Amino acid sequence: MLQKHLLIYISIFVLLFTNCKEDGAKTKPLPNVIETNLNLNYAKGFSIKDNGNFKVLTITNPWPKADKNYRYALITKENAAKTTLNKDEFNGIITIPIQNIVVTSTTHIPALELLNEVETLVGFPGTDYVSSIKTRQRIDDGLVRELGKNEGLNTEVLLSINPDVVVGFGVDGKSKSLNTIKKANIPVIYNGDWVEKSPLAKAEWIKFFGALYDKEQQADSIFKSIETSYKDAKQLAKTVTNQPTVISGALHKDVWYLPSGTSTEAQLLKDANLNYLYADTEAAGSLALNFESVFAKAKQANLWLSPSYYSSMDELKEANPHYTQFDAFKNNQVYSFTNATGATGGVLYYETGFARPDLVLKDIIKIGHPELLKDYKPYFFKVLK
Template identity: 35%
Template sequence: MTARGRLRSLLALLGITALILTGCGTTSDDPGRPRTCVDDYSAGTDYFPDKATVDYAQNFTLDYHPNYVVLTVRQPFPGGSPESYALVRCGTPAPELTGDLAGAQTIEVPVQTVYSGSTTQLPWFTELGVLDALTGAADTSMISNQQVRDRVSEGKVTEYATGATVDTERVLAARPDVVLTDGTENGAYPVLRRAGIPVVAVADWLESSPLAIAEWIKVLGVLTDTSAKAEEVFSGIAERYNDLAAKARGAAVTDLLYGADFQGTWTVPGADSSSGRLITDAGGRWPWSDRAGNSVQLSFEEVVDRAGDVPIWLVSDNQWTSIADVLKVDPRYRNLAAVSSGQVWNANLAMGPTGGNDFFESGSARPDLVLADTVAILHPELLPDHEFVYYRRLAR
């Protein structure tokens, strides 16, 4: 036993908490999760027995070592160079980082306090049972999850950014263990890094499949020492998703239209997009599915000319609840067959009390639920008793 270990044992016998020796753990007044640190470090011991595997995601990797994990995000934001992070088990020595890892941020794990840069990350905290680690959210106004909203109301989650403006002083004052980005680069991040606050890029939205995006829950799993739970949660999601996709493959392909006009531009998925992949997995087909890339920008006229006869239309507009709402925005929508037949479906069934849409919050974390809704729309015979989570059919 090391001197530190012997001293800890002595203090424990005396009834004195020894957390101050390493800075690990929390007192009753500390926010966040209790941190489990190593009391008696032994070189060569595997301090990460629960290891996450990355099966679908292409934009992050995990490289395990006895007392630390190297997390690498290949593209932290569009056009960005790879970033690596050494996630070191609390109470063990930080590794000497050389070569490609020289200059990588070092983060003690498990982290106790996390500032989240996107509402799409919030479901991870509830799914992993680590909601107490969430102490900051970029913009709280669009949060749908009631558990998270309760923490905001109780003052346990701080809002630290609105729009693209990060309140740097607020983050510096709080000194969270880690800040998760929203997959973009912000001028505040270098300032936070220089001040010793780790900033980890979460660029899940750059993945090209729904399951790849959902697999980013494993990043939070490593950070919070809940990798076993992350594996369990994601395995269930992937199994349900793949089972539904297999069922849909046995049905005839259904044509659909996706998206809507916004300020003169109608954006539809490209062949390489995650939303396009989900449509295909649901047994659907959309015009322009042969166009490479993540998205295709079109004019209203182009859409009507090529997709006017498509029988089903999927949208994600927060305001529309009826066909009348659609026509009020633009009477030209009347030229779509789906409008005439009343087959317009909007992903705004689950709305938060202040306007947040849960489709954009939990939808990326639960592609199995989004796929089930989509299959039920395109092939109702496959899921006759389905209860919709995100989509609703607009009233006529």
């Protein structure tokens, strides 16, 4: 009899155990991780993948001919408490939204302002180059520490600030000061906006900063507004048939440097419906030509844009009397962005030009087609006097 009861108990136990497993399988499915990628229409140098509990920011092209990618995990404090990440898989793990930041290029400043995150900036190398009124006020109030030069950061001051992240600008990844910062366990992210091949691609890097501040939607909205403004200006320029001819650059130690036809500068001139005389050239960097070849090709050019660092016609003439033989010089049609500066001499174009290519395009359209954008006042470019 005991043996019979034992068999019954065992049968019931097996039945219950089996049912529990089946019920558990039905009510507690394994979680599925749905990965989504941030929508990027132009930028090629970075990507962002949302894994649910955290995001992965990948920098794919921080400088020309970069041979490796840099991966960073972006995670909120809430998710960090319940998520285990393998540090060996990333170049840095960053808690977002970041509370304080060091950036190293003036091109990074506009993104902070557009996202209303200027107050998070705690250090910058070469603060005199910053022209933004809001950021300059914080610098003048002593809220942004001076960090020396970009190529040799004052690591002692930077380490004392202890920012959540340093957004670096590098040409080869061999910066000793940035490597020192990494060893102190402060994440360094290389920003490659300057390597991008089109004006809108450079501007789209605001989404990079949007991810750091957990403001992707706001960054996307800001970029769409800039993109629409750019496209509208480009479409307006197409309504005219005349294409003034354009030359750019100037001599530096007997070599005339000017943008290649594949540069963002050339793209802006094309979108402004101007005839850039070197639009059919291809080069990774600037073209380097002698004076004679440029003079033969561009003597009769209608417009001369960005004549190096010269800020007046007298300076141009003193640098080389042969400049006066160009028609653009004779007709006072030489334009430069060097005269649009901030309170401490920083050039606005070098700070805001990347972030607002729509304004740059409108400036050039206003110069080449003055009958368009009648009420528009150029933001960067001014005629040399």
